[in-house]
Amino acid sequence: MSAIRQDPTTREWVIVAPNRARRPHTARDEPAAAPAPDAACPFCPGNEASTPPGLLRLPGPGGSGWAVRVIPNKFGALTPSGEPVRRECGPLFREMDGVGHHEVIVETPRHDRTMSRMTDAEVELVLRAYQARYKALRADARVKYIIIFKNHGERAGTSLSHPHSQLVAAPVPPMQTRRKYEVATAHFDDTGRCLYCDLVEAEVEAKDRLVLETDRFVVFQPYASRVPFETWIAPKRHEPSFAQVSAEDLVGLARVLRRTLATLGAVLGAHDFNYVLHSAPVEDEGKRYYLWHIQILPRLQTIAGLELGSGIFITTMAPEESASLVRDALARGAGGR
């Protein structure tokens, strides 16, 4: 079992998971868009037995096979057994067992079908799987924070190239999230409004970093983007948690996400990226301080010493400029309709 340790200088948590050193890496042996199903790929149909038993299975068209599978991460950083009891290891050091959940969402049976090539309906199934697992795991009283993310490409940390995302349900919210909450709470106390709702409104008003707007969602490149082409997708109504998104809105979100990723691909060419689905900590879902949102981070630059050492990022393109490029591509229909 892994351990979760607290950094005494930042109070941030680190997961020490030696078993993950053994996970297979095939991504770097394959071209960016891998050609075809692979007998050695644990996520391809026919190889289901090489992964742990499934947690969720959405049936394929006509009920045959599967469209999306969710399985425990075979080399999971956290394990769903035990209790996250803190141990004091001397006056400064604190740790607990690595209790939690680490799951893999296999997004499609097709080895080469990246999200921007999917239909809207296929992306919707992925989002439904995210939400189903999110709702199931927040019922676990040990779970305090759920994060869903995708590593696409080697520079983004993929170890397997078959399209998949991951879910981590942790027994403690990240200190970074606690800090964001402090900022948002102070804003609410000052103004009586949700900082993130105000932010979405301000980006819609400013227009120059806006990428796409529907009746329900806003896509923009944030004012203080950390990397070129950083892109956020946020809801227009106040919803702190992804668990709260309606089935109808998942349909609209699927279309917005697919178009956004495809358009970024049209502008940047094949590129590595991460996306992260942020939600409020489980116990704060009812508060008015936060908004779930998807943060897309293209990995065009390397994170270097300044970023790692200080937290200050240097971005080489203003979001106003990159957003204008993405808007132009969208207008040309580069990312589909």
Next chain:
Amino acid sequence: MSAIRQDPTTREWVIVAPNRARRPHTARDEPAAAPAPDAACPFCPGNEASTPPGLLRLPGPGGSGWAVRVIPNKFGALTPSGEPVRRECGPLFREMDGVGHHEVIVETPRHDRTMSRMTDAEVELVLRAYQARYKALRADARVKYIIIFKNHGERAGTSLSHPHSQLVAAPVPPMQTRRKYEVATAHFDDTGRCLYCDLVEAEVEAKDRLVLETDRFVVFQPYASRVPFETWIAPKRHEPSFAQVSAEDLVGLARVLRRTLATLGAVLGAHDFNYVLHSAPVEDEGKRYYLWHIQILPRLQTIAGLELGSGIFITTMAPEESASLVRDALARGAGGR
């Protein structure tokens, strides 16, 4: 001129520096240990005219040529002109001009002489150059925070392979540093002691993460290491700022740094890494809350979506295990004496 923008959700700063997109990248065209001086390398002797005029020049042996040069970064993220006056861009967005200093320390005239191959005396000259620039820049009233770092290898963000480090003097401390200060201040208020001094003492006492100890310095792999083989070098006496290190201690530090890097190289083979020289913010140098230290971060793992999205790192090796490997290598004399 670049701009420094504040993220309204984290209050962290981001430098928007479009001119840096134009900087040359030669590192990825060369093998990890580049073979020989290069006519196209702006940091090799003979090519001094291709870089901006020098800020510091330490003469070579016998006074001929130079041993270490410091020059402004030709594609600097910050510029030493103007005043860092904040501009409110609406109720949520805040920025200032990119005022500050961004310098390059060319560590040696030899294109292929990485720090672990240098003599102790050569490393000492590099540290003297760091300190001389640190002292010169903290006299600039606009400078609130100085960070010195090294990107070694492409995975660590190097754009040029000739051995060099960088210095950034910013008009505002990183929010991350402010947060670390909060933690350290609370510890001081609770205990009357410096958190970092206590940490060094606790690591010396725990022994199992300790790598090297001299009369003046401690090298250890921290309890909550973010990446495998993360290694800190810290002083035993209370010194918040690198500006306060005595000339005598720079000699000892050079030896410790060179041995540590060489031993990590012996254990890991050729590998990319960052190191960061942390100091207290300029105005807090007199306080008892902080300790300058060097943090070495081997880039063996890719920083992926979980790390970027939550701040929680997953490390695949416990620091007790990696420290033991490094201690064994040191005992064998793998990193020199």
